[in-house]
Amino acid sequence: MGYQINAKGWCILMGILSISIIYVNASSVERVEGNVYIDGKVGIAEIDENFICATLDWWPPEKCDYGTCAWDHASLLNLDLSNPILFNAIRAFSPLKIRLGGSLQDKVIYEDSKLPCNQFKNKPSEMFGFTPGCLPMKRWDELNAFFKKTGPLIVFGLNALTGRIYNPDGSASGAWDPSNAESLIRYTVERGYPIHGWELGNELSGSGVGTRVAANQYASDLITLNHRLIEIYKDSGHKPLVIAPGGFFDAHWFSEFLNKTQNNNLDVITHHIYNLGPGVDPHLIESILNPSILDQEAATFKHLQEVLESSGNPAVSWVGEAGGAYNSGRNHVTNAFVFSFWYLDQLGMASKYNTKTYCRQTLIGGNYGLLNTTTFVPNPDYYSALLWHRLMGKTVLSVNFAGTKNIRAYAHCSKLSKGITLLFINLSGNTTVQSNVVYNGTYERNETGNVRSEYHLTAKDGELQSQVMLLNGDILTVSSSGEIPPFTPLHVNSSEPIVIGPFSIVFVHMPFTLLPACQ
Template identity: 40%
Template sequence: MRLCRSLNDYPEAVIDAAKSMPTAYPPPHEKVWCIMGNELFGDGVGKTVSPELYAADVKKLRNIIDKLYRGNVSRPSLVAPDSFYDKGRKEIPRFLDASGKSVDVITRHIYNLGPGLTETKDLISKVLNRSYAQNEIVHYKYLQNVLKEHSKTSAWVGEAGGAYNSGHHEVTDAFIFAFWYLDQLGTAARYNNQAFCRQSFVGGFYGLVDADFNPNPDYYGALLWRQLMGSGVLLVDIHGGVNEIRAYAHCQRSNNGGLSLLILNYSNSTKYLLDLNLLGYSSPGNFTTGEKCQEDECLTSSKASSSEVRLEYHMSAANGTVTSRIVLLNGQPLLVTPSGEIPTLSPVKVNSTSPISLAPLTYAYVVIPNANAPACTTR
């Protein structure tokens, strides 16, 4: 992602922005996003301004960009306001009405777990408490409904670290945080957000990599998402009264007709046996049924035979310690090679008729390459 030169956090600076903007634009094949401001209205931090003032300066910036890129079909997208806002707040509708067609992307921030200074056990409890995720879904839905009246404007999560004040060591940089981060990725896609910007790639305790550029566990979760989950999003319906399983289904990336699923087990004690029930493959449709299983049952595969296989990537914490910064893929630790290379992320092949066994506090990506899902098939 490439950003325009910083204009300062305060939108009034746009008045003199033309003096600091580049005199030439990058080659047409490069995509440019111009992001203006940071947490300047709604529940902002520090100084806030009215939506109407913000919109007026956004329109000035739009005019500057259009002049610089006149004649170029690949003009930069203008992104704003990068702030907090909740259901029922009127700032975003007012901002959109006042800015007209100047804004291409509406962004918001997510730090719904509170300060990173929270005690470790309390912050982990928040990560696993589904009420925090459910409350955030309300805000996703609200923004989705607002943007229905502004069809040319898309939604992004512009900054999301879960816990502000730089996160929390052994939580936001540990295996356990996948149950916040990956769940938010799935939810954002479900409600038509086109991008999700993790706070941060490097820096603080919520970076995807540490200060020495060693990957934290969420780096590998994000990498698998990027490799496996395509842009087509399908609805998952979980039956059997299971509240501890979260699941997301997408068309498989780069494989026509394939399906990819992300499944997370929030229970700290129960292993689940999951049967896939692909009902029509429509979007939306029902995808999974879940039932509790006994330890010996979870290890028993279906007796049905099939030549079809699915690919499974089971992710767990080293030694079962959820505060660990070492993540296991199918039981093997993911470690950077001596030459500094990211390890290969290899799945296990499983008979497609067998149930998915998901251990407590683990998650898995499951790929069905030969699903031939009509919703994921290009004709």
């Protein structure tokens, strides 16, 4: 029986490799051998059990970039919560972290009896081109009813600009006025709506986007928020995480902020990533496929960890928002198969530096959503995220790949077993790689398991800008009722090398490999 499974898996695997190079002249495909070296003695980092996170934003349909209006009805204020695909897409993670926030969050008023509840309107002279908007409590009730059914862990981004003065130099000064935020928090607690974390502000750190707030003032405001949360949640038995600043990493600003939020005032420090530049960049795909450019973001992760460790602050780091290419991304790039190369590489890289959670911009909305903005049909990155969530465990292993610079390789203890899961990303369109697995250190092989499970992801017709992803040669698509498809692996003889086709992504679950780090 084992031989039948393995032979069948090998035949299907060869078919996948053929599919993945349809657009390449077969004679131009080079076969390269390589080794992936895994140190399984101890883990090098640890992520949250629910590492995958996605955002929901505030942008109205009138939000446009480069002549394209890509947001439609994907705002927290107008998203169709009755859509079955949206429902099933969130439920499939059980749970998915969802961060509610974005550029306009510092212009959102929460409906109460003291303030009018007006909606966002276009006004070019205003910061981000819109007037302040309002979250009606009726809509907040609707969102929470939806969250109760779908089960996500909710992080809410609070307006951090209330009460401040805008200065001619572009900064905002003065203390944060927490009264309106407090009204929302109390309303939320009174109705028993679970919140995983409250995050203060969006992109106000360092040089800021739109405006900025000094680190010492921000730290004081964060402490104010924490004290209010302690008081409001004193009878609930559980206080949500206190999170900030949700901005771009600036070493000096972050250092000062961490040093002034000691004594457990801050639980999570968040930073944002748009390292590929503007969505309009005509060289965006070239950047995604360039290993040297992908490598550059490692410096940010490393530096942030150094700043955290030197501060002595017990807070952990998250990527609070990452869309790769700013200004809503780029259609048929940041919502296409090619973007999974960047996205999964980011997940792997962030994990190595003890990043506990990674929030993708967006779940839906713009040109970088995990779901199509108008049809709600999953884009390729949705399936990449879900596979990661189901296969990659908390403990991160040290990995090195030798053979070609176009292979990105990561390994974690598996979520499915006491074994391991590998992730390979092949950035080359004309190279098939055969990789052996080499263990640095003692490992034990489970003799009852002689096969591994492989999940090969490729683009339909080999077209990198396709929004259709294949798993082991079969199209991934929702059912007529909006159900997320199952992920059926290939079963391959464990003695065979792992084959990574051109422009492909491969997850490999190896349940028989029992490493000390994973026990």
